[in-house]
Amino acid sequence: MLSIKNLNVMVENKLILKDFNLSVAAGEVHAIMGPNGSGKSTLAHVLAGKEGYEVISGEINYCGENLLALSTEQRAQKGVFLAMQYPVELPGVNNMMFIRESLNAISRARGEEEYDAVRFMKLIREKAAAVELDNKLLKRNVNSGFSGGEKKRNEILQMAILQPQLCILDETDSGLDIDALRVVAKGVNDLRNKDRAMIVVTHYQRLLNYIEPDYVHVMIDGRIAASGDKNLALELEEKGYNWLIEETAA
Amino acid sequence: MINHLNAAQSEQQRQWFQTLITHSDSISLGQHLPWVKHLQSKARQELQSLPLVQRKQELWRYSHAEKLFKQPFYPQTNNSDNCYQAGLESEATLSTDSFKLVFVNGRYNATLSSTLVVNNELAEGVIVGNLHAVLQSHANLVMQCFNQTARQGEDVFSALNTALMSDGVFIYIDQQVTLPQPIEVLYLSGPAEKSSSGQDSDSHTQESRKMANLRNVIILQAGAKLSLIERFSGEKDFHYFNNNLTNVVLEQGASIKHSILQDESNTAFHLNSLFLSLFKDSTYQGQHIALGSSWSRTNYTAKFKGTGATCELKGLYTVANQQLNDVHLDINHAVPGCTSSEFFKGILYGEGKAVFDGHVLVEKQSQFSDASMKNDNLMLTENAEVNTKPQLEIYADNVKCSHGTTVGQIDEQQLFYLRSRGIEESRAKKLLCLGYASEIIDAINEPLFQKQVKSILDIRLNEGLLISSSEKSS
Numbered sequence A: 001m002l003s004i005k006n007l008n009v010m011v012e013n014k015l016i017l018k019d020f021n022l023s024v025a026a027g028e029v030h031a032i033m034g035p036n037g038s039g040k041s042t043l044a045h046v047l048a049g050k051e052g053y054e055v056i057s058g059e060i061n062y063c064g065e066n067l068l069a070l071s072t073e074q075r076a077q078k079g080v081f082l083a084m085q086y087p088v089e090l091p092g093v094n095n096m097m098f099i100r101e102s103l104n105a106i107s108r109a110r111g112e113e114e115y116d117a118v119r120f121m122k123l124i125r126e127k128a129a130a131v132e133l134d135n136k137l138l139k140r141n142v143n144s145g146f147s148g149g150e151k152k153r154n155e156i157l158q159m160a161i162l163q164p165q166l167c168i169l170d171e172t173d174s175g176l177d178i179d180a181l182r183v184v185a186k187g188v189n190d191l192r193n194k195d196r197a198m199i200v201v202t203h204y205q206r207l208l209n210y211i212e213p214d215y216v217h218v219m220i221d222g223r224i225a226a227s228g229d230k231n232l233a234l235e236l237e238e239k240g241y242n243w244l245i246e247e248t249a250a
Numbered sequence B: 001m002i003n004h005l006n007a008a009q010s011e012q013q014r015q016w017f018q019t020l021i022t023h024s025d026s027i028s029l030g031q032h033l034p035w036v037k038h039l040q041s042k043a044r045q046e047l048q049s050l051p052l053v054q055r056k057q058e059l060w061r062y063s064h065a066e067k068l069f070k071q072p073f074y075p076q077t078n079n080s081d082n083c084y085q086a087g088l089e090s091e092a093t094l095s096t097d098s099f100k101l102v103f104v105n106g107r108y109n110a111t112l113s114s115t116l117v118v119n120n121e122l123a124e125g126v127i128v129g130n131l132h133a134v135l136q137s138h139a140n141l142v143m144q145c146f147n148q149t150a151r152q153g154e155d156v157f158s159a160l161n162t163a164l165m166s167d168g169v170f171i172y173i174d175q176q177v178t179l180p181q182p183i184e185v186l187y188l189s190g191p192a193e194k195s196s197s198g199q200d201s202d203s204h205t206q207e208s209r210k211m212a213n214l215r216n217v218i219i220l221q222a223g224a225k226l227s228l229i230e231r232f233s234g235e236k237d238f239h240y241f242n243n244n245l246t247n248v249v250l251e252q253g254a255s256i257k258h259s260i261l262q263d264e265s266n267t268a269f270h271l272n273s274l275f276l277s278l279f280k281d282s283t284y285q286g287q288h289i290a291l292g293s294s295w296s297r298t299n300y301t302a303k304f305k306g307t308g309a310t311c312e313l314k315g316l317y318t319v320a321n322q323q324l325n326d327v328h329l330d331i332n333h334a335v336p337g338c339t340s341s342e343f344f345k346g347i348l349y350g351e352g353k354a355v356f357d358g359h360v361l362v363e364k365q366s367q368f369s370d371a372s373m374k375n376d377n378l379m380l381t382e383n384a385e386v387n388t389k390p391q392l393e394i395y396a397d398n399v400k401c402s403h404g405t406t407v408g409q410i411d412e413q414q415l416f417y418l419r420s421r422g423i424e425e426s427r428a429k430k431l432l433c434l435g436y437a438s439e440i441i442d443a444i445n446e447p448l449f450q451k452q453v454k455s456i457l458d459i460r461l462n463e464g465l466l467i468s469s470s471e472k473s474s
């Protein structure tokens, strides 16, 4: 589904991703771990098409297409979803209206029928219940006055409604208490199927107790320094990142 | 804008006003009444000596008005052939639960107005009608009200309005009377119905560029309550100039909710001067939504004349290419213990221009005043331009005052968030603009009016952001 080859990305004249390679097939869940500043969010943003990242070289193929040639919204319409590390507030923009706009923009682009108010209400009520998001938050402005955990749940709610092909979760677990973590993990596990791929960026091994990854990669200084299965995550938990950092530097 | 007019420019501007005056012979508002005649001839004289429009004048320091004086206008006269019809039915039926006065091209249209208004039978202690009619039925009352509001607006356009006033709205509400429903005033402008006799394509000859000078007088006696909605609306590409002047007097404890929607034609000139007198414990709650016009200027002049009064103004404007919107506020805390707050938000795109010039004066004796003034601008393009200057001039020492202004762009993080959810860029910008405007729109407390404003704002944003009809649906 996704193949990243020799990707080099600069941010403000600084090389952040360095000859980065990653392949993700449908049905797989990849965890990406790594210390702060190693380039995890940069990778997530480049996949979603955020501006301000300069791709120097390399390629990204998504479902047979050159992902880098698509606009941010086209990527979303074709099934790329990024749950943000820091979801922004949208003053004056109603949450429910926003999610419906999004769903219908994607439906329109795919030539599918748009959701009328009744069908949409039914859908969002059901999905909000699944991520244990208070209905009151649907009526508020997007992320306005939401707690950290509520913001993350709202991301998972959008993911559940939009049903993307490729889900990228950028530290969705950071700062969550154990209950919120469980809800987020359930949201991810509910979506897991053979057609869908997931990239779960996390700082802590903790999340992987709830979401069992097929692969674990450790990212250090813009590269994947080690790959393995879930045991690699346990090893990192025990030993920290330093041994890998030293190995990379050597 | 030139700082000082040279002799030729001054001459041209005087001439522009003079031309209007000399073409106004057939205007006959209350000409049989000596006091009206006197008022008007005095204003004509003043027009020859009042300072002209130029930057060195405080009133026009940040404004651009050259565009106006480049075009001649002709006063709307009573015998003008004037049968604009298009769209009138739908305009007139938009809301059914309000009392309505309708002016078409500056002339009162009794057919489209509510019969109750025409018959003056709204409620006990309430006199509502077009000025022309009320001058017939209640000449003395009108005279008293005019005397009460005289000597306001000593500038050329106010004088022009007085000199040429042809009609307007008159509302008088007696002590302790509350009108249960809003009064709605519509000002519609459009070309006369095209006759079959051929003169169709050039209906925009200069002779047909009409100017209307409507004069509104709104008097609320002690404890009276009113909700008033005014809407200016014009047909696309129709050229005209509305020069309105409104006097509002709020006696002790009276309160008014006053909403104005300026959605004039894209080629219109619009000037609206409002003079508010607030006596003890009275409340003025105003909303001003300016979405149309090529050139638009709104002057609010509020004077506190009794303690404990409140004046609250909220405004929204959008300007696109070829549009100028100018808001001029002058708030005078002449007595202690009053509250004023003004908050205007603007959305600018293309080469749109906006001016916000606000001035709050707190006089020495006016302790315990509470004054705040704020203007925010959202710039969607680099070529849009805003001149914003909220100013406080405070001579009392025990007061609570604040003022501020912001000029910002669309937040890139917010835009990315929306686009990453599949929403097209222009549509995403529109959602952010609507969100930005909601602070003002949500405060509108007449639901039907709020709906109207929303739907017109929607159209304006689609135009401004070049959203094609295929992307519009949601």
Ligand SMILES: Nc1ncnc2c1ncn2[C@@H]1O[C@H](COP(=O)(O)OP(=O)(O)O)[C@@H](O)[C@H]1O
Residues within 6 Å of the ligand: A011, A012, A016, A034, A035, A036, A037, A038, A039, A040, A041, A042, A043, A052
């Ligand atoms: N907008 C930006 N401007 C400047 N530097 C940035 C920007 N975004 C990221 N960086 C830099 O890129 C590096 C990688 O950051 P990031 O991708 O956020 O790492 P991670 O998500 O792994 O913590 C860091 O050194 C960070 O300072």
Ligand SMILES: [Mg+2]
Residues within 6 Å of the ligand: A040, A041, A042, A085, A170, A171
């Ligand atoms: Mg990060």
